[in-house]
Amino acid sequence: MAIDAATVRRVAHLARIKTPEERLEPLAAELNGILAWIEQLNEVDVEGVEPMTSNVAQALRLREDAVTDGGKIEAVLSNAPKSADGFFVVPKVVE
Amino acid sequence: MTDLTTLTLKGALDGLRAKAFSSEEITRAFLANIEAGNSTLNAYVEVTADKALGMARASDARIASGKAGALEGAPLGIKDLFCTDGVQTTAGSNMLRGFVPPYESTVTANLWRDGAVMLGKLNMDEFAMGSSNETSAFGPVTNPWKSKGSNADLTPGGSSGGSASAVAADLCLGATASDTGGSIRQPAAFTGTVGIKPTYGRASRFGMVAFASSLDQAGPITKTVEDAAILLRSMCSFDPKDSTSLDIETPDWTQSLGKGVKGLRIGVPREYVVDGMPAEIQALWDQGVEWLKAAGAEIVEISLPHTKYALPAYYIIAPAEASSNLARYDGMRFGHRAEKAASLTDLYETTRAEGFGKEVQRRLTIGAYVLSAGFYDAYYVRALKVRRRIAEDFDKVWGQVDAILTPSTPSAAFALGDKQIDPLQMYLNDIFTVTANLAGLPGISVPAGVDANGLPLGLQVIGRALDEATVFQVAEVLEDSAAFTAKPEKWW
Numbered sequence: 001m002a003i004d005a006a007t008v009r010r011v012a013h014l015a016r017i018k019t020p021e022e023r024l025e026p027l028a029a030e031l032n033g034i035l036a037w038i039e040q041l042n043e044v045d046v047e048g049v050e051p052m053t054s055n056v057a058q059a060l061r062l063r064e065d066a067v068t069d070g071g072k073i074e075a076v077l078s079n080a081p082k083s084a085d086g087f088f089v090v091p092k093v094v095e
Numbered sequence: 096m097t098d099l100t101t102l103t104l105k106g107a108l109d110g111l112r113a114k115a116f117s118s119e120e121i122t123r124a125f126l127a128n129i130e131a132g133n134s135t136l137n138a139y140v141e142v143t144a145d146k147a148l149g150m151a152r153a154s155d156a157r158i159a160s161g162k163a164g165a166l167e168g169a170p171l172g173i174k175d176l177f178c179t180d181g182v183q184t185t186a187g188s189n190m191l192r193g194f195v196p197p198y199e200s201t202v203t204a205n206l207w208r209d210g211a212v213m214l215g216k217l218n219m220d221e222f223a224m225g226s227s228n229e230t231s232a233f234g235p236v237t238n239p240w241k242s243k244g245s246n247a248d249l250t251p252g253g254s255s256g257g258s259a260s261a262v263a264a265d266l267c268l269g270a271t272a273s274d275t276g277g278s279i280r281q282p283a284a285f286t287g288t289v290g291i292k293p294t295y296g297r298a299s300r301f302g303m304v305a306f307a308s309s310l311d312q313a314g315p316i317t318k319t320v321e322d323a324a325i326l327l328r329s330m331c332s333f334d335p336k337d338s339t340s341l342d343i344e345t346p347d348w349t350q351s352l353g354k355g356v357k358g359l360r361i362g363v364p365r366e367y368v369v370d371g372m373p374a375e376i377q378a379l380w381d382q383g384v385e386w387l388k389a390a391g392a393e394i395v396e397i398s399l400p401h402t403k404y405a406l407p408a409y410y411i412i413a414p415a416e417a418s419s420n421l422a423r424y425d426g427m428r429f430g431h432r433a434e435k436a437a438s439l440t441d442l443y444e445t446t447r448a449e450g451f452g453k454e455v456q457r458r459l460t461i462g463a464y465v466l467s468a469g470f471y472d473a474y475y476v477r478a479l480k481v482r483r484r485i486a487e488d489f490d491k492v493w494g495q496v497d498a499i500l501t502p503s504t505p506s507a508a509f510a511l512g513d514k515q516i517d518p519l520q521m522y523l524n525d526i527f528t529v530t531a532n533l534a535g536l537p538g539i540s541v542p543a544g545v546d547a548n549g550l551p552l553g554l555q556v557i558g559r560a561l562d563e564a565t566v567f568q569v570a571e572v573l574e575d576s577a578a579f580t581a582k583p584e585k586w587w
Contacts (some may be wrong), residue, residue, distance in 0.1 A: 003464070007464075008460070011460055011463050011464045011467065012463075013444070014463040014464075014467060015418060015446050015447075015456075015460050015463035016422075016425075016443040016444050016448045017444060017448050017451065017456050017459060017460065017461070018441070018444035018447070018448035019456075027134065027457070027460065030457065030518060031457075031460065031461060031464070033518075033519060033523045034461060034516075034519060035461075036408065036542065037519055038407040038408060038410060038411060038474070038578050040403070040404065040407055041404055041407050041408060041411075041477055041478060041481050042477075043404075044404055044477075044480075044481050044484060046477060046480035046481060046484065049480040049483050049484060050479070050480070050481030050483060051476050051480050051482075051483070052479050052482040052483035053309065053479060054309055054339065055295040055296070055339075055534065055535025055560075056295065056296050056339045056341065056485075056535070058341075059460055060338055061335070061338065061386070063335065064565060072197070075197035075198075076197075076428075078195065078197050079193075079194050079195065079196075079197075079428070079429035079430070080428055080429060081329065081426065081427075081429075081430075081431075081432035082432075088427060088428055090111070090427055091282075091439075091442060093428075093438075093439040094450065
């Protein structure tokens with residue numbers, strides 16, 4: 001499953017990372033190197049094995065459905081690139 | 096008066112309690128060391144001197160009134176991946192430059208509850224993705240150790256390179272760190288320090304900048320095994336704010352020390368012999384086996400047949416989780432935002448291209464690829480199945496052994512710049528450590544000797560889930576047997 005420049009372009013877009021044209025080929029080469037090494041996983045017999053998503057063998061805890069926090073507008077906005085009147089300000093997105 | 100900064104954490108806590116010196120005195124001594132050495136070592140990205148002195152005075156008042164906590168007055172360094180209320184937290188990334196959390200991570204909150212003093216925030220690989228600290232937006236950290244007869248700057252390892260360098264150079268008594276594939280144990284091995292990653296779920300991940308959530312775990316880097324037992328206990332707690340936090344008691348691990356290893360069965364996994372491993376690493380491992388045998392342990396050769404698949408599985412699982420976790424950095428609510436963009440998508444893409452460094456971009460791209468339609472089952476799901484095979488390997492040997500002994504790393508510290516060309520070469524650093532992350536097991540690195548160039552080498556002990564007690568017991572015997580007293584010659 002070799003990756004070409006077009007695939008890198010598509011995946012970089014999926015990852016929302018702007019990648020200049022001249023970087024596509026070198027990135028494809030790097031990713032192919034890494035993926036070729038990863039291919040050895042195909043040697044492992046995984047027939048009937050459950051995928052392991054967590055190390056913690058416990059059901060997720062539930063808590064009472066009640067307000068536990070809030071009313072911290074200033075704290076929430078304190079790191080916003082831009083804010084006004086208690087809101088995040090983002091660039092106009094309707095084109 | 097002795098140099099307070101050369102004390103162990105235990106020694107300093109004893110001195111503080113006996114009022115041999117004050118927290119303000121020892122804090123000032125560390126601040127002076129940082130002032131003198133940090134521009135060379137680059138271990139701290141931010142020094143919080145005023146905060147440290149304020150905390151130290153408050154500690155002195157509590158000591159005077161007989162209300163000292165477990166870490167009262169001890170000056171520590173904090174890896175810049177733990178959110179600290181009111182103090183910039185960047186995870187080594189330009190994406191978070193200027194980010195000041197309005198809340199405290201649970202791990203650091205526990206330290207302050209116990210009376211510790213914060214000296215500042217420690218440098219690290221960007222978002223903990225790296226094994227040499229060279230991916231940090233703040234530049235690499237330098238290892239205080241140098242090869243005999245060479246002046247080349249060496250890496251302290253990564254991602255917790257700032258933590259390891261600061262502890263080794265006496266710029267703090269101990270430091271917090273985090274370990275996703277080896278980021279505590281590898282830097283500890285490279286700097287002659289002790290580093291332990293506890294069982295997954297022991298330490299809360301709340302307020303810890305996320306890399307790969309099913310693998311990330313906090314732990315300390317310290318000068319001795321006893322110091323690690325003390326600091327780890329304060330860091331761990333059950334936390335309802337972390338859904339994978341374990342609702343169990345945190346033991347006092349110092350109680351396990353001094354018990355020795357008589358009658359314990361120690362596994363030596365034959366699959367950890369890897370191609371191209373330096374003879375010195377093998378010799379150190381053999382020496383470790385001899386020490387444990389001499390102390391009364393029974394050595395058992397074991398097989399962990401899926402070991403060689405751990406790193407490739409890790410390099411699917413960790414980037415996949417990272418690509419999901421780091422989707423939050425979109426330039427809207429916090430973090431970097433690009434100035435100019437033609438559209439919303441362009442704004443996201445430009446923001447992330449500007450904010451993330453090369454290695455982070457590489458891993459996010461791999462993550463997006465292995466999770467994308469058509470490849471999800473072939474890569475991601477397969478890696479999760481292999482991960483279970485690796486965990487089962489360990490489950491099968493716990494009937495025969497109580498702990499496992501391996502080298503910590505396949506080499507000693509290498510020169511800065513040495514492995515930057517080929518990402519695969521860099522990834523191989525974690526070959527002995529990554530299995531414990533995939534299986535969620537506790538692992539410790541203990542300094543056990545030096546190589547021909549005088550550089551420290553570490554041995555790793557892996558234990559059963561939740562059995563840090565045995566891990567500490569074995570580690571202490573290695574520490575005592577090795578009698579590792581070498582210190583880097585001060586040049587910084």
